[in-house]
Amino acid sequence: MPTLARGERRRLADLLIAAGPDAPTLCTGWTTRDLAAHLVLRERRMDAAAGIRIRALAARTARVQAQYAARPYEELVRLFREGPPRLSPFALPGADEAANTVEYFVHAEDVRRAGDWEPQAVAPALAEALWARLPMLARLEAGRKSPVRLVLLRSDGGRAEAGPEDAGYVEVTGEPGELALFAFGRGARAQVRVAGAEEAVAALRAALPLPPEEL
Numbered sequence: 001m002p003t004l005a006r007g008e009r010r011r012l013a014d015l016l017i018a019a020g021p022d023a024p025t026l027c028t029g030w031t032t033r034d035l036a037a038h039l040v041l042r043e044r045r046m047d048a049a050a051g052i053r054i055r056a057l058a059a060r061t062a063r064v065q066a067q068y069a070a071r072p073y074e075e076l077v078r079l080f081r082e083g084p085p086r087l088s089p090f091a092l093p094g095a096d097e098a099a100n101t102v103e104y105f106v107h108a109e110d111v112r113r114a115g116d117w118e119p120q121a122v123a124p125a126l127a128e129a130l131w132a133r134l135p136m137l138a139r140l141e142a143g144r145k146s147p148v149r150l151v152l153l154r155s156d157g158g159r160a161e162a163g164p165e166d167a168g169y170v171e172v173t174g175e176p177g178e179l180a181l182f183a184f185g186r187g188a189r190a191q192v193r194v195a196g197a198e199e200a201v202a203a204l205r206a207a208l209p210l211p212p213e214e215l
Contacts, residue, residue: 105126142208148167
């Protein structure tokens with residue numbers, strides 16, 4: 001059954017193949033090969049994936065990821081395209097859609113926007129799914145790093161907030177996909193508008209990437 005996560009998985013796999021194994025990505029220090037290895041590890045080696053979030057376990061995660069990265073690139077992309085193995089938690093009903101829709105959208109843009117790129121429309125159903133997940137994800141991602149209150153405004157209406165409540169605030173306006181990219185630290189390549197007091201914007205700029213035209 002087609003789902004948004006499966007659609008983004010296919011798109012990301014296609015972008016990885018088109019880019020080749022040595023292309024840059026927006027993931028600092030990672031080539032497309034590194035990103036492909038990360039994606040395979042994340043859903044096929046749960047025993048080693050904890051280091052993605054837990055710093056104390058990051059060394060083991062890096063070792064296992066390097067082992068995957070040593071495999072043929074086409075094999076890595078094929079494994080990712082096939083989806084999680086039967087015993088992976090991501091194979092549970094609904095888990096792929098809940099955990100990977102935003103993940104794969106962001107990583108697809110990590111590949112697409114690392115070089116020359118042009119704006120690309122996001123399907124309405126995907127845009128709504130990204131927006132629905134944005135409040136929680138903004139609190140977990142950008143909100144943890146921001147020194148100011150983030151007011152995320154959807155271009156056609158809608159509002160989400162994250163970050164400390166006892167500080168100045170900055171408004172970040174854009175389409176759902178662009179706001180998701182901003183929330184995940186890709187603000188330098190996101191089409192968002194930033195507005196707020198000069199001091200608040202400067203503090204945000206020191207903590208999170210913002211579009212060059214806003215600096």
